[in-house]
Amino acid sequence: MYDMKALYEATSVPHAVQLLQEHPQAQIIAGGSDVLIQMREGKRAGVELVSIYGLEELRGVTMEEDGTIRIGSLTSFSHITKDPVIQKYINVLGEAVDMVGGPQIRNIGTIGGNTCNGVTSADSASTLFAWDAVIEITGPEGIRRIPIQEFYIKAGKVDLKPAEMQTGILLPKKSYEGYFGHYIKYAMREAMDIATLGCSVNVKLSKDKRHLEDVRIAYGVAGPIPLRAEHAEAEGRGLEISEAVLERVGNKVLEDITPRDSWRASKAFREHIAKVLCRRALKEAILLAGGVIHE
Template identity: 35%
Template sequence: MRILDYFQPATVEEAIEDLCKSPHTTKILAGGTDLIIQLREGKLAPEYIIDLGYIAELRGIAEKDGTLVIGSMTTYTVIENDPLIRKYMPLLALAASSVGSPQIRNTGTIGGNLANAATAADSIPALLALEAKVVLTSGRGEREVAVGDLLIGSNKTNIASDEILTYIVIPLPPSFTYGTFVKLGRRKALAIARLNLGLTVNLKDNGELGKVTLAVGAVGASAYRVVQVEKLLEGQKVTSELFTAAGKLLAQVVADKLGSRPTAAYKKTISKAAFKRAIAKIGTECGRW
């Protein structure tokens, strides 16, 4: 590994200027919890590093025009404890609290988790269930991309080499929307997810289910929305049979996605269990089942 230069821009504009000089041989450094390991293992050999750690505008969470805007350099610890996140989208706080260890949560960023796009990344199912978008900034301007369209495979995204992921924009969920996040791993702390799941359920006055969003990770190259289950649930009266059918359908979708992979049978079983756990958590929170 031979790094020729290391930049510490103080603004996004400066970072873009630095990146424009040689985008294909430059790597962005956020918290470094993925990147430094990849550099040490020789999986990457960039000539230039741009450290986003000094750009204050990329840190923090703000409410704006019916959305929450999260700077890409915001750490899990900040997300986990932020009053706006806890009020409007506690499932993202839960996802953040499930990541690694306190040291990783103090250093690792939500932007880094998205850009690294690991199969088991914990923020991603939560962000998919919340219908989040990301803002990508380059010398050509800004573009907004839905998180689902950003992911194109394990550790692969649509972020161009001259773009920086600057913000995550999440619409505020409508009233009477409940959400949760479930992570199943080999142990309770410092575990890579065997499966992670984000679920939101909107409840109508008449007792029927309104809009449902369900996303799963670590059960395919990239996390994904499970629209088949969402459609099964939406507009239905709540019954235990309905939730059992939804869990079975999720298990089938996961099994089909994994095909002949050795983990398929195991993940089929745990996806049903994770859904059951998620729907029970939401039931306790809303007091309707």
């Protein structure tokens, strides 16, 4: 059923890097919720695998001294949803990954695997884009950290060089302090389905709760990779909150997104729901932040 050439089990991060150097054709397997399915379908026949599933140092959520939230790349979706640090500071991420598959997938699937796939439909990706997440990568040359916007190169491809692996996702304090967010996943079914479109919005309101001091809008499945709606963000930044502003920002996203036709939905339909989801997510984020929306 599973046609593989060899399976190597890493005992530490340096050991995993060493194995990847010794076996340059090998691919990493973590939870295996994607890799094993692809192998069963014959898409990775004769593959060499380096398992990192036993590396406990890559699991869990911690708060660093400078306020940065660190999520180990092997942290499961269910762990993220239940983690007290996530619930207190970036609960929207827990809500987003709670929409991935069913309970079995959420128990074994990892946030590192979800982002390293490079797919635009990953439920965690758009929310991490909205939070200005930083990706930590470990390899033969040591550790490097890059913004998540630079990590995604094209559909199915991320910035991992030979023998490198993702070891963490970092959320700097300046990215989440004072912000409130909401994520909406539109899918053909309510559960166990890939997103037709996903929209994640964060806002930071002025002290009087009347103006949008900052707004971040990110999408999945609105282009070949997850993206930020920069024109729409600039349109709303600094404005007094009103229903008209929600409409104005929502309409502006058409300057940022590049959806395509597929069997799940047409380009025109995705453009329509992109505007609708932006308005709804923006409204919910404002309400979570304590704002009041006037007519």
